[in-house]
Amino acid sequence: MSADQFVQYFISGLTMGSIYAIVGLGFTIIYAVTRIINFAQGEFVMLGGMLSFYLIKSAGIPLAPALILSVLITVVIGAIMYLLAIRTARHASVVSLIIITIGAAVFFRGIAGEIFPWGVDIVRPPYFTGSQSIAFLGAYVHPQAFWIIGTTVVVMILLHLFLTYTMVGKALKACAISPVSASMVGINPRTMALIAFTLAAALGGISGVVMAPLTLMSYSSGFMLGLKGFVAASIGGFKSPVATVIGGFTLGIVESLAVGIDWGPFTSAYKDVIAMTVLLLILLIRSGRLAEEERMS
Amino acid sequence: MLERVKRKWYYSVIVSLLVLLIVIPFDWFPGHYTTIMVLIGINTMVTVGLCLLLGYTGQVSLGHAAFYGIGAYFSAVLSKTYHLNPWLAMLIAAIATGAFAYVIGYPIFRLKGNYLAVATLALGVIVYILFGKLAPGGPDGIAGIPNLSIGGFAFDTWFKRYFLVWGFCLVVLLISQNIVNSRSGRALRAIHGSEAAAESIGINVDRFKVKIFVLSCVYASLAGSLLAHSMAHISPSSFDPMVSVIVVVMAVMGGLASIWGAVFGAGIVVMLKHELLLGFGELEIIIYGLILMLVMIFMPEGLFVWLKSSYVKLKELYIRWRLGQIRRGAET
């Protein structure tokens, strides 16, 4: 592996890692506040990407408003999902709520395959700023990749500031640490859960519109995107936005370098196996501390 | 009074289940129902294992398809490529799966809750990818797996396989029921309640968890072997990560609080997919998603518990009505 190639692999890993990270952020927020693993998170991403294509191509709306509108629609869908499906199941255990999110995921996928005029085909919304790749430290980078990495970092910082410095953010954090004590000081956990779902849907929508030009999108893309985002969130420990993004970057770079090392099992054929093994090792190494945390909560 | 109603409910479920099972394969139903019933039986076996794990110890596994698949692949390869007797292949598959589960059980069960889910999911993904890469047949899978047979009697039709699979399934259900009602069952429930408390009254928490995990993996392996020998063809796609998720769905839909819930969970999910929604064409998965949500919203503890409580409610209403009638009769 030459130095140029290393840079190329690294940047490629960062791009993929950003995608995983921004999807993972949605998982983290919902999990922290409600302890629900939201299986519909990947579908939010899919909806964001598909809606942006629909609005630009079929409805003819210019790029920037179309992107914002796609995210807004996804947010509304996320909020409706929470109000109709999660909130109404008041007495359900967390595992039942998780099954509800699985049901919602299947439902969204089915709807997406039905309502869009291109049905089940793959689509690609236009690139934000052209497709001429940029030479960067000896590597070539697609302009859209900069958008993806940039969006992830900006979203991470904004989210961090939101959680640290705003009243609502602090309330979310309090709810994540202990719902019982949070409600004692007057924070309504159900309002917080609604905010968490809305935020997660927004994150899903944003990641969808930003990545779709590069990764392409079809009605069935959601599950696998969600799976990778979930892994990123778990490497980060479902804690802070920063930890999740680091988790995503780790996953992306491991996958990318596994292709580059090209020795023994470290080839493209086994890159997912390697990534999952790294995840297992990280979890097992941290298992002592993780068990402690679980007990605390 | 209520206790008696509940106990009666329990027996009537088992009896009606047995009656149904015996009646269904005969003439009343079209032929492909036996195929679907075989699938329900196989899925029930996997689900029961997960019910034990999730419902009674509170430990989640999102990687059960891996063990289901290991059983199926061991059975398929040993009996097809190495021409071993299918029964022997099935036994070796179960032992191998159990051993594998035992080895990974201790490290993996040091993780709790959500992290356990992630770890088992990762395991499931790894095993699934390796099926496609290393197992014979690659992604297209293995065809022409021999049937199980006793002496000269081969289980070569769905009608015969039906009795084979449900025989296995009932044995698995009864074993699990016994475990739940035994000393170990109480220990498991104690672990579910509070691990620290269980530990303090002298229960070896880790050992119990791993034991149940191994047992549920052996169930999955047996189910996988039965699938391989019934379908005569297996491919990695039957054991992908989504299958692990569906097994959890079956367990929760049926009701985690009871072993018999597994039958209902597997039954409803398999029936929805293979029969009930067929007329809807492309709308099928939309309705499927809606039903999943609706069942969980209106019956959060699962079908079995819902049926049970509705039965008890109805019975109470009836008794009250009867009492009223008797009272009125006495007055007049």
Added chain:
Amino acid sequence: MKKYLMWALTLTLVLSLLAIGGIGCEEEGEEEPTPTPEVTATPVKEAYKVGAILDLSGPCSNLGIPEERTAEMMADQVNAAGGINGHPLEVIIYDTEGDSTKSVTLVTKLIEEDEVLAIIGPSRSGSSGAVIDTVTTSEIPIVSLAAARSIVVPVEERYWVFKTPQTEYEIIPEIYTYLQSADITDVAIISDTGGFGVAGRTLCNDLADDYGITIVDDQTFADADTSMISQMTHIKGENPQAVVCWSTDKGSAIVAQDMKTLQMDDVLLFMSHGVANKAFVQAGGEAVEGVIIPAGKLLAADEVPADDPQKEVLVSYRDDYEAIYGAGSIDTFGGHCYDGLSWVIMALEEMPEGLTLADARAFIRDAIEDMGTFIGTGGVYNITAEDHLGLGTGNVYMYEIVNGEWVWFK
């Protein structure tokens, strides 16, 4: 109470959404039986039932949907023309979701409950492999629409099984012959890890020596991969003259895009017949310009010379299909279904009245095997007892994508 209200609200919302989408799948389904009584004023004979199990949802639904549309269109055409010897044709379509276990239960249902005469499908190789055992023991003919060669080989064990799509054995030699004539020797392969990709990759490696080709790199990617930059960087490091990409729409489009990103402009890119559809070109956009794809002649029906035996069937199928589903909607997957269902219809036309179900099924099987030369959309078929696909060479064109159109390459 609020709960129920909320749910009723969503249901209405969803239903109206569906109505707006103009999909109305139920309506289509209900329309089907209505033409039958109108057409046959003469006494209605019993309908001939043919089953079809297709991937209408799941990862390969872009194959299943055009297949379903073709089957529905053909059934309507046959019935509008008075049926087959007076019998209306009824095609019963089920969705396999790409699931091999479900394919088996659906086949059993078609055989035992719907009592169909023959079965079309499934769309994928894995599912097709899974149903072979059931159709063989139940003795019913099946025409698979999947790519893998193992579906009809070994033919002794595939007595009841036929298939229509080309396999990698018809396509890869075409690519290699071209490479040989262009003096290209260093080739890199990139393929997906599914059945289709693995089959193509294996054959690419096996045939390389015969054509004097060196495989300089061999990379794979998974379904979930969102970027192939890493794999393409690796390939770029080995300096190939050409890249062969063996996968379906999504992965292939990303490979083309990432090659452009890495500025591998002087490297030729070849792809499989798995991307021979309009959605691939549309989604690929400028990135897939210049990609070379070998596929059946259907995509360039107009460019096919008039003396080509396939010309007539290609143009008529394309025109019929695009008249219903819009200009440019044609792809080769629907063509596979057209060929398969045509075989069954031809067999039904020859079938004498009054056969028992088992005899009728056996008759159809024999009729397909003895059909002789059949000119279809996928090529000129010559099915024999030894070859249940019956495609020779010369049925494949090389296309280049130019300005978003399929252009005949040689």
